[in-house]
Amino acid sequence: MAPNATETTSLVKGNNEEAENMKKLKAYQPWAFFVTFGGYFMAHFSRKCYSTVKQQLQETAGYSPLILSEMDTVFMGTYAAGNIISGKLGDTFNPTTVLAIGLFGSGICLFLINISLWFDFLSFSLTLGNFFIIAVYFLFGFFQSTGGPVGTAVMGNWFCDKKSIESRGLIFGLWTCHQYCGDITAALCTAFVLGAGLDYTWAILIPALTNFAWGFLTMKLIADPADIGIITPEVAIRLEKLKAKQATQGSHIVDEGPAPITYAAALQIPMVAQYAFAFGFFKLTNYVLFFWLPYFLGKHFDPVTANLIASLYSVGMMPGGIIVGYVSDLFGGRRASVIGVFMSMLFVFLFVFSFKSEELTAIPLLIMLGIMGILVGGPNNIITSAVAADLASHPSVRGNNKSLGTVTGLINGCGSITASIGLLAVGPLQSVFGWGSVWLFLMGCTFTGTALMATKIKDELFPAKEEYAEVEANLAV
Numbered sequence: 001m002a003p004n005a006t007e008t009t010s011l012v013k014g015n016n017e018e019a020e021n022m023k024k025l026k027a028y029q030p031w032a033f034f035v036t037f038g039g040y041f042m043a044h045f046s047r048k049c050y051s052t053v054k055q056q057l058q059e060t061a062g063y064s065p066l067i068l069s070e071m072d073t074v075f076m077g078t079y080a081a082g083n084i085i086s087g088k089l090g091d092t093f094n095p096t097t098v099l100a101i102g103l104f105g106s107g108i109c110l111f112l113i114n115i116s117l118w119f120d121f122l123s124f125s126l127t128l129g130n131f132f133i134i135a136v137y138f139l140f141g142f143f144q145s146t147g148g149p150v151g152t153a154v155m156g157n158w159f160c161d162k163k164s165i166e167s168r169g170l171i172f173g174l175w176t177c178h179q180y181c182g183d184i185t186a187a188l189c190t191a192f193v194l195g196a197g198l199d200y201t202w203a204i205l206i207p208a209l210t211n212f213a214w215g216f217l218t219m220k221l222i223a224d225p226a227d228i229g230i231i232t233p234e235v236a237i238r239l240e241k242l243k244a245k246q247a248t249q250g251s252h253i254v255d256e257g258p259a260p261i262t263y264a265a266a267l268q269i270p271m272v273a274q275y276a277f278a279f280g281f282f283k284l285t286n287y288v289l290f291f292w293l294p295y296f297l298g299k300h301f302d303p304v305t306a307n308l309i310a311s312l313y314s315v316g317m318m319p320g321g322i323i324v325g326y327v328s329d330l331f332g333g334r335r336a337s338v339i340g341v342f343m344s345m346l347f348v349f350l351f352v353f354s355f356k357s358e359e360l361t362a363i364p365l366l367i368m369l370g371i372m373g374i375l376v377g378g379p380n381n382i383i384t385s386a387v388a389a390d391l392a393s394h395p396s397v398r399g400n401n402k403s404l405g406t407v408t409g410l411i412n413g414c415g416s417i418t419a420s421i422g423l424l425a426v427g428p429l430q431s432v433f434g435w436g437s438v439w440l441f442l443m444g445c446t447f448t449g450t451a452l453m454a455t456k457i458k459d460e461l462f463p464a465k466e467e468y469a470e471v472e473a474n475l476a477v
Contacts, residue, residue, distance in 0.1 A: 021230050025161060028222065032158040033171075035221045037178045039099050040147035042214050044182025045189075046106050046207040047075070047144060050113075052190040056200040062122050067130050074134055075141040080416035082145025084263075087409020090150035091260040091402040095223040099154070102146025103215035109140040110208035114201050148384060148412050153405035156389045157224045160232050165393075169335065172385035173325025173378075180318040261403040266410055269394050269403075274452045276411045279383045280418025281449030282343070285442050286376050287419045288426055289313055293369070296357075296435060305362060312366050316373020321381030323374060328382070335387050336456040339379040343450040346375040347443055354439035384412050 057063045090098045113136055122129035152172075159171055190203040222228055226235045267273050293313060297306035324342060328335040349372050360368070388411055392404035422445065429437045 017231070021232070022161060024228070024230050025158065025225055025232065028225070029158050029164070032154060032221065033175060035218055036099075036147075036151040036154050037175055038214055039103060039218055040151050040178040041182040041185075042103060042207070042211050043106065043144050043147040044179045045186050046110060046182075046211060047140075048183045048186030049190060049203050049207045050110075052186060053200045053203050057117075060200065061117055061120075063130070063133070067134065071134055071137045074138050075144075076416065076420050078138050078141030079145050080413050080420060082142040083149055083409045083413035083416060085142070085409070086146045087149030087153070087405040087407070087413075088260070088263065090146070090153050090405035090409075095150050095154050095157075095405065096218060096221045098146055098150050099221070100215045100218045102143045102150070103211045103218060105143030106140060107208045107211035107215065109136050109143060110204050110211070112136045114205050114208065117201050117204075145413075149405045149409035152385055152388060152408045154221070154223050155385075156392065156404040157232075160225075160234060162233075166333075167329055168333070168389060169325030169327075169329040169382060169386045170322065171325070172389065173322035173382060176321040176381035176385050177318055180314065183314070259402065261406050263406065263410065266403060266406045269391055269407065271453075271456050272391055272407055272410065274456070275383060275387060275391065276414035277418065278449040278452040279380070279411050279415035280422075281445040281452075282376070282379055282383070283415045284419040284422035285346075285445050285449075286317075286380050287423055288438065288442060289372070289376065291423070292426060292430075292438070296430075297365070300358070301362065309362060309365050309369060313369040313373040313376075316370040317377025317381075318373075320374040320377030320379075321385075324378030324382045325386055328386070333390065334460040335382060335390065336453045337460045339382065339387075340450055340453060340457045342375045342378050343446050346372060347446050347450075349375065350439050350443045350446065354436045354443065357435055357439060384408055384415075387411075 054068055057068060058065060086098065086102070113133060116129065116132050116136075120129075121132055155172070155175060159165075159168065164171060186207070189206055190200075193203045193206070194200060225232050290313070293310040294306055297309050300306075301309065324335070324338055328338040331338065349368060352368075385408075388408040389404060392407045425441065426438055429441055
């Protein structure tokens with residue numbers, strides 16, 4: 001039977017509205033990418049600028065190596081806890097506000113550190129000076145933690161159309177380059193400040209000012225397409241559920257928006273807990289290589305050569321996320337399988353290191369560490385972005401976009417805690433058993449993290465027949 005005029009008009013109107021919504025969504029996506037990318041860029045720019053002037057803080061300001069070490073420890077602790085808290089805050093309150101508070105708070109903390117340096121708090125009281133800078137850095141860790149989970153949630157809100165979901169790995173792989181861009185810019189900023197003969201405190205003041213500026217820009221960001229009337233697939237699902245409720249409970253039921261997910265509910269989403277622990281072992285591997293490589297290489301090469309070789313590891317990490325994301329998109333979003341392949345390759349490289357690391361010359365080390373940077377950086381970047389977005393899109397929470405921040409925060413926070421604890425083993429291992437034992441330790445971390453993902457890898461490679469319909473339904477949205 002041919003559709004009547006009313007049905008045809010309704011169909012055309014519906015298609016026009018859908019096209020208009022898609023047009024608005026696509027038009028705003030680059031801006032959302034830019035602002036959230038810049039916010040996380042500022043976080044890494046801020047913390048790296050501080051680390052690039054540690055020598056001046058010790059030799060000029062008078063802070064002891066112990067205090068500087070305690071600052072790092074305090075920061076890592078509050079940053080890990082802050083990730084878990086910030087993700088929940090981003091899902092409960094306006095994400096834009098949470099991001100802006102993180103930027104303003106970071107800027108204030110850096111400015112307070114400069115005040116303590118300008119007025120030389122240590123000269124008034126050693127205890128006061130040390131307590132003040134540690135207390136400020138304690139708060140700094142919390143403010144710095146907002147960019148990851150909350151920024152990922154905003155990205156998930158805007159990149160929710162079918163094409164974006166199909167390219168989610170590549171999109172988030174590119175987005176996670178923010179941290180490396182921030183680190184590189186910090187090094188260049190400090191080099192400019194010191195090279196120009198300016199006081200080293202400018203290297204801390206500049207990121208403080210840029211954090212304030214980006215905070216004001218972030219306040220203008222629209223966190224959710226629904227806030228400006230764009231009907232996304234998630235909103236459409238929520239409205240369908242509302243209609244079903246109204247049909248059974250009465251038309252007085254109204255849409256109050258999605259309720260933020262609880263920690264318990266987030267952990268009940270399949271694979272969230274496993275990914276949180278797996279990420280901890282992968283992040284520990286990254287931390288050990290990032291923090292200890294210059295020390296290890298310094299025993300075999302001059303300082304300039306050692307730092308050059310170690311830098312190849314960091315350079316490799318940048319394209320790692322893009323490669324893993326793009327390849328996992330090509331294989332239909334089978335990210336666990338791709339991550340498993342990368343970790344298996346890393347296992348082989350660590351095995352070679354465990355026997356030959358003391359004998360390798362500069363060129364083989366440059367090549368190996370560049371590849372290892374890709375193998376480590378790819379999984380680490382994708383798990384806290386594209387994988388988290390995949391997990392937050394599970395059918396149990398479809399129609400509720402107030403879950404991605406909590407899921408990302410749990411994975412990142414739990415991973416940071418695991419990695420921080422694991423770092424304590426490196427010093428004793430290398431001093432008692434030698435560096436070969438450290439590489440074996442990292443092999444164990446790589447194997448354990450991959451093993452925690454085994455069930456997901458199996459499901460991706462050998463999916464149950466009933467899952468095909470679910471995958472098709474997800475791609476059709």
